Amino acid sequence: MADAAALQVEPVADDAVSVRVLASGRWTFSGLKEHQQELHRHLEGLERRPPGSVAWDLTGVAEMDDAGAVWLAHAVRRAARVEVLPRHRDILKQVSEGMLVPVEPKRFDPLWAVEASGRGAINFAVHLRDATALFGQLVLDLAALARRPAEFPLRELSAGIYRAGVTALPVTMLVGFLVGVVLTYLSALQLKRYGADLLVINIVGVGVVRELGPMLASIIAAGRSGSAITAQLGVMRVTEEVEALSVMGISVTTRLVLPRVLALAIALPLVAFCTDIAALAGAMLVSRFTLGISPGAFIEALPRAVEVVHFWIGIGKSVFFGFAVAFVACHYGLRVLPNTDSLAAGVTRSVVSAITVVIILDAVFAILLRNVG
Template structure:
């Protein structure tokens, strides 16, 4: 006896065995019986259910499996038991528990094809999203009073003002690293004074804006995706549409404007702090006075390097904001999607920023600002 299940094995004709079951064949009690009967090596010719008081689907499945395994005849089943046995017999699956492994030369092209097809849908989604943003800007132009100024100011504070400490620290350390490493290499040629040129040009032209964009992507782009994605899950976005408020105007456009504008200021601020970091190393390690270092920056860095950084900054900010808002608006299903889309927003924004920076480098070289 195991729990509420009783059974006995009786000898039948032709060296076979008759299994007599009793008690309750339920999910709570059938487990130990199943383990014990699976160790029985003989043939079961008949399964007698006349002593069974109660049976559920699990009990019926165990009996049906035993009957199929031993080609047994089921007798003495009540009307309810018969109905359950017929149900589990119809629902029985004969598929493979371990599906065949697809060869790698088939699996890789198949996965690649699925990715390409999914990219098609992603491109259509991006075009649709950009169209919705243009429509939103059009509605603001027609009715300027619909512009959410408070939301824009709030996002400017979150994207710009709150980011000043971390971006300042990052830029200061980058300026120190560039100056220190550059000086070590230039000392081999007796040209350590050119460290000023190195720090000034690479900070104002490239690293200041680029590192700021990467930091903003990780800090604000992820926040955009998580905030809007959570609102999508809690159906706040749908509620806004229901009461006639455009989510694009109220949620997306303020973030785009704030990120685009503040990237100009943050990029310039990052470059200045990076130069200050280089000047500190210049005084400590190279013997170049701090203010002399800053004065030399004005002499050796052409003005167009400043404009290169200022031109790239709003474009990078726009890319970061678009990536964060787009992936936030694509959230659906469950909370796991928020994390997935947040990661995708950061990765896609950083990738796009680096690719665009390469294009900008080639473009400005061709126009004579190299």
């Protein structure tokens, strides 16, 4: 192997040129590394000479790669004469041309805030429009399926219910149980002071059955099923599977969106019901130990404390929550662009939007149903 890159400067008695520089050795990335500091100093010294006063002789260069060519091209750009081996001419020329490509200047736009908010508003409007179109398409699909029930994607629906419902039960029930425990404990501490021990069943019962059960189930569904739906549809977009369905004349909404949305709308009330039970079990346990209410008394007091209408409101809301979570997830999944960043952003937005939409829906229900129960 040849020696590392080296430079040799020798003065010449010429009127135009004052020095001649001989480059030799391996002008490659590894060859440059060995005497990098020294070479740098040399080149900087040569840089200070007036343009056209240096002649370069590169015929002693044994090897040249892009890194070496960049250094040399930079050094010889103002040289009076350059001698170079034919086999190194191309690479030197390519790299010199590469150095001449102008850099796009970054300009500061004083109106960027206006532009960004405008773009945000347009973006929001586009989302709203597309979501409305998707919703409309779902309604049309349902109508079409009502006329030809044989084409209903039953298999996908049952798989979706299993995935979003049955497999979600352990984690959702665990969270429900723990929230029941914490809520009861905190309420019990306060109620004990006023001697209103039994009211804990009212507070926790109504709170869990009407609000917390459906809410917890939806938030966990957004994190579990929503993200999974967006990721799956997103990858299908990246791998052009969605396009393949369209090309085969199969409706993407009927085959992909509808079963997922219906599955979660069916599964979430069931999950919410189980979450209610788990949370109430937690409440019962804590009541026994902090307030001395026996499980028998708890169960007996429950129907009197919590009217059945609260239960139905909770379950009814869950249907809408499930629909909303899956719908938002599908909407974002189908918007994923074929790159990894877009997929990640889509999943994040899907989960965040789904939770936000669920909370907004819950607020709307709270206002609409304020006189019920």
